[in-house]
Amino acid sequence: MNKKQALPLLILIIMFFHPLLLTTSISSQNYYNSPSYLLLNNWDNQSIWIVTGIKVPKPLLNGFPIFPPSIRNLYLGKFGILNFSVNINITSEEAYLTLNNSVIISGNEGNITIMTPPYTPYILLTFNIVTRLTITVLTNGTIYKKGGEIVISMSKPRLPIFLLSNISSYFIQNHEIIFNISKGIWFLEIGVNASPYNSVSALINLNNKEVSQWLNKSRIPKLPDPLLKEYFLSLLLIKDDQNPYLGTFAASPSPIYLYSWVRDSAFSAIALQQAGHYNSALKYWLWMANAEQLQPGVWYTRYNFYNGEPDSSFGIPELDSIGLYEIGVYDYYNLTHNITFLKLVLPRINESVEYQIQQIENDKYHLIPPDLSIWEDRLAYHFWTEAINDLGLLSVVKIYKALGLNYTLVLKEEKALNESIIRYFWDNNSFASALGTSVLFENGKSEEVLTPEPPSIDSATLLPIDMGYLPYNSNYSVENFDTVIKTLTRDGGLARFPDDLYHYSEYLYDATGPSPPWIITTLFEAWYLEEIGKYNEVESILYWAYNHSQHGLLPEAVNPSVNDSYPLPTTSPLTWSSAMFVIVSLHYKQEHSSVSILIFLVIVIVLIPILYYLIKKFYHS
Numbered sequence: 001m002n003k004k005q006a007l008p009l010l011i012l013i014i015m016f017f018h019p020l021l022l023t024t025s026i027s028s029q030n031y032y033n034s035p036s037y038l039l040l041n042n043w044d045n046q047s048i049w050i051v052t053g054i055k056v057p058k059p060l061l062n063g064f065p066i067f068p069p070s071i072r073n074l075y076l077g078k079f080g081i082l083n084f085s086v087n088i089n090i091t092s093e094e095a096y097l098t099l100n101n102s103v104i105i106s107g108n109e110g111n112i113t114i115m116t117p118p119y120t121p122y123i124l125l126t127f128n129i130v131t132r133l134t135i136t137v138l139t140n141g142t143i144y145k146k147g148g149e150i151v152i153s154m155s156k157p158r159l160p161i162f163l164l165s166n167i168s169s170y171f172i173q174n175h176e177i178i179f180n181i182s183k184g185i186w187f188l189e190i191g192v193n194a195s196p197y198n199s200v201s202a203l204i205n206l207n208n209k210e211v212s213q214w215l216n217k218s219r220i221p222k223l224p225d226p227l228l229k230e231y232f233l234s235l236l237l238i239k240d241d242q243n244p245y246l247g248t249f250a251a252s253p254s255p256i257y258l259y260s261w262v263r264d265s266a267f268s269a270i271a272l273q274q275a276g277h278y279n280s281a282l283k284y285w286l287w288m289a290n291a292e293q294l295q296p297g298v299w300y301t302r303y304n305f306y307n308g309e310p311d312s313s314f315g316i317p318e319l320d321s322i323g324l325y326e327i328g329v330y331d332y333y334n335l336t337h338n339i340t341f342l343k344l345v346l347p348r349i350n351e352s353v354e355y356q357i358q359q360i361e362n363d364k365y366h367l368i369p370p371d372l373s374i375w376e377d378r379l380a381y382h383f384w385t386e387a388i389n390d391l392g393l394l395s396v397v398k399i400y401k402a403l404g405l406n407y408t409l410v411l412k413e414e415k416a417l418n419e420s421i422i423r424y425f426w427d428n429n430s431f432a433s434a435l436g437t438s439v440l441f442e443n444g445k446s447e448e449v450l451t452p453e454p455p456s457i458d459s460a461t462l463l464p465i466d467m468g469y470l471p472y473n474s475n476y477s478v479e480n481f482d483t484v485i486k487t488l489t490r491d492g493g494l495a496r497f498p499d500d501l502y503h504y505s506e507y508l509y510d511a512t513g514p515s516p517p518w519i520i521t522t523l524f525e526a527w528y529l530e531e532i533g534k535y536n537e538v539e540s541i542l543y544w545a546y547n548h549s550q551h552g553l554l555p556e557a558v559n560p561s562v563n564d565s566y567p568l569p570t571t572s573p574l575t576w577s578s579a580m581f582v583i584v585s586l587h588y589k590q591e592h593s594s595v596s597i598l599i600f601l602v603i604v605i606v607l608i609p610i611l612y613y614l615i616k617k618f619y620h621s
Contacts, residue, residue: 032510032569034095035550036273037253041244043118043214045077046192049253050114052105054568057510064255064570069105071114071123075306076192079157083140086125086190088112089132096551099229101211101236108251109133116119117207121194124203127186133368135162135188137177149196150177152299164189164196187196197250219276221585227542231585233552234578235275238268241575247283250305252556254462254571259311262376264576266328273332274586281332281414282341288325289348299350299353300324301372319371321383322352323392327467330395332458333402342403351398355411356389365450366420373434373494374460380434380453383425390417394468424450426476430483433497434460454499457487459521466527473532481528490560492544493517494525503557508570509619516568518578519545525583530587538588546580554578605613 039049053069056062071086076273090107097103103235110129115515117124127133141152141161150163150172165188179188187200197203239251247258249268265284275280292310294300294317301315326349332340360366362575365381369390392412400407421433425431428594432452440449461480470477479575488495495515503511526541547559548567555572558565 004329017419019065032572033550034092034567035097035253035553035573036095036569037255038095038097038573039240039250039253039554040114040116041075041240042116042122043210043239044121045123045245045518047073047075047244048116049073049258050101050103050113051131052095053088053090053107054095054569058066062508062570064254066110071125073306074192074243076157077244077504078173079159079304082154082157082161082192084152084154084161085138085277086188087136087138088133089135090595094551096470097233097236097240097406097553098231099211099215099236100208102207115204115207115504116563117203118210120203120206122193122197122203123190123192124583125186125188125190125208126200126204127181128584129183129186130181130182134180135167135179135181137179139175141175143175143177143469145172151169161191162194162196164191164198166321168491195366212379214277216251217276219274219586221588222590223542223585223588224539227539227585230542230546230552231582234554234581234585235277237553237573237578238272238575238582239277239280241306242284245310247280247285247287248303248308249303249575251576252571252574255611257571257574258305259314260308260566261302262299263318263324263619264386264579266321266324267321267579267583268575270328270331271582273328273335275582278332280337281328284331285325285332288346293351295355296576297351299325301376313374316375317369317371318373318376318385319368320373320382320388322356322368323385323388323390323395325349326352326392326395326399327388328380333399336484339402342399346399346403351397353410354395356393357409360413360417364448365424366416367424368417378453380436381450382423382434383431383458384433384460384464386417386421386425387469390414390421391464391467391469393417416473422476427452431461431476432456433461454571455499457484458497459484459488459494459518459524460496462521462524463527466524476529481525488515488521491514491520491558491562491565493522493548493558493559494568496521499573501578502612503568503570508568510570511557511559512564513560516560518555518557519574522554523577523580526584527580527587530584530589535589538584540580542584542588545577554581 033052036052036056038050041046044616049072051067051070056064059066069088069090069092074082074084076082076402089104090109090112091114092105092107096105102113105112109131113126115124135401139152140211141154143152152161154161167179167181167186171178182281189196218235249265251259251264252258252260269281269284291308298311299321302311303317329345359369367381370379370381371385372379374384393410395412397407424435433456434453436453437448437450440447465477486606495517500515503516504514522541526538543553548565550572553573554577555567556574557568559568
């Protein structure tokens with residue numbers, strides 16, 4: 001055997017012992033494989049909203065604004081959104097986010113890459129064009145030339161925007177700059193309140209270096225290579241969906257979800273801090289400590305993503321945010337041991353605790369008051385809200401312990417709440433999702449009682465147990481899990497509740513049937529499986545999520561059809577989906593059966609003599 005024959009065999013054997021070197025499968029989707037909207041930011045004070053040009057179904061019916069492929073909502077910290085946009089007349093066929101935190105849009109005309117290098121004031125567009133393309137910059141500022149640059153003098157706020165490009169064919173018309181691009185490699189550099197960087201290659205290298213360093217600071221879960229890439233991409237998606245100046249998170253770049261829900265944002269912050277990105281999470285918790293509230297201790301359901309103002313017209317009240325704030329704050333402290341942080345947020349924590357205690361003591365059933373809760377579909381007592389607040393009070397006990405404060409009353413009220421949840425919500429073999437009040441007539445007397453409201457079985461009952469509301473092996477936990485999985489499993493994922501019409505016939509209309517499986521609810525299932533040690537099943541669920549993504553960007557839900565299970569496009573990507581993927585990934589441990597280990601050892605024993613022989617022949621031939 002000569003060297004040319006031996007070397008390929010050596011490589012094959014080395015690849016067997018190094019699974020990370022093996023080629024990996026790429027997630028497969030159908031026709032909705034790309035996102036229609038994405039956010040990018042410079043991780044400091046600047047953000048852009050990208051309309052990729054990938055069409056969403058029934059946009060007018062769903063209330064989507066109609067925009068061409070473009071860069072819009074140029075946000076600059078305290079100045080807000082500037083009157084500046086870039087329209088790109090590409091016929092978009094594909095769009096995705098890369099691991100160097102760039103957005104790529106591909107079409108008949110070629111490829112466009114958009115990046116916002118971290119901690120710089122620049123937006124860089126590069127073009128690899130195979131036919132003609134037109135780029136139009138629109139603004140209300142005054143446009144003039146200065147040497148080889150184009151300058152836009154903005155009036156509100158008063159600041160300049162510099163454009164530098166190798167595109168020589170352009171003309172200025174009123175408040176527009178129109179670039180005509182022919183076949184070739186081109187760039188457009190946009191400096192917001194900053195002179196041009198002058199070196200495109202240096203700016204790209206700076207971007208790649210900063211992104212790589214940020215990702216390398218992450219906690220690294222022991223995942224197969226495709227899932228590890230998904231984990232990193234999910235972290236970048238969460239980071240890009242954060243307002244870099246305020247700290248709020250967008251629920252999704254989709255225009256109907258381009259708000260900061262307190263609940264979704266809390267899980268985004270928890271995911272980042274558990275992954276080791278403490279500063280990003282800290283910015284959110286401090287913002288919440290100072291955000292305008294509905295009443296002392298109670299937040300609004302959602303806030304404006306860009307200015308942090310409350311949306312008083314939507315979903316009031318939702319009271320799970322109280323417990324989630326307490327949980328998130330303690331989790332941050334537990335990871336960082338930053339006692340100064342606890343002291344900073346203590347006044348807001350105290351307001352929340354005062355509200356919780358008052359409500360538990362005054363409520364007839366010793367519960368947190370009715371709210372709209374996780375799915376925002378009905379006003380009722382919700383298991384999700386009650387259990388999350390119970391976990392929040394347990395977190396407060398730990399916070400008060402850390403600060404040397406008396407927590408006796410908090411513990412007393414937590415116990416009362418816990419007992420009430422078990423007493424009223426347990427319904428045969430599962431926790432009822434929601435309870436309403438009804439009047440019971442008996443022996444000539446009437447009494448108000450709590451009764452389950454349909455649909456009673458709900459996947460949202462899983463997550464509080466995942467987070468420690470009850471022991472995983474308790475009869476309540478086991479029976480509830482079994483009932484939920486048996487009732488709500490759909491095509492490899494988990495639906496929210498039976499006959500769920502959202503995305504189908506109630507709104508959005510992008511699913512072909514009712515009860516689509518959601519990414520977050522399926523990951524609720526995965527987290528529980530982790531706690532009972534079923535990691536092979538967890539890995540399968542993580543792959544299911546990955547395989548139903550838009551180039552690694554996780555949607556809200558998946559079409560409920562085995563033969564047509566595409567990611568539902570109207571609300572994709574969903575930030576909370578990425579956050580849950582990160583959280584579940586960080587809990588993951590590889591599971592190897594004794595049979596697999598035995599087979600591996602047999603193969604090793606057989607291959608070692610062959611490997612020895614080949615190496616010997618290779619070096620002596």
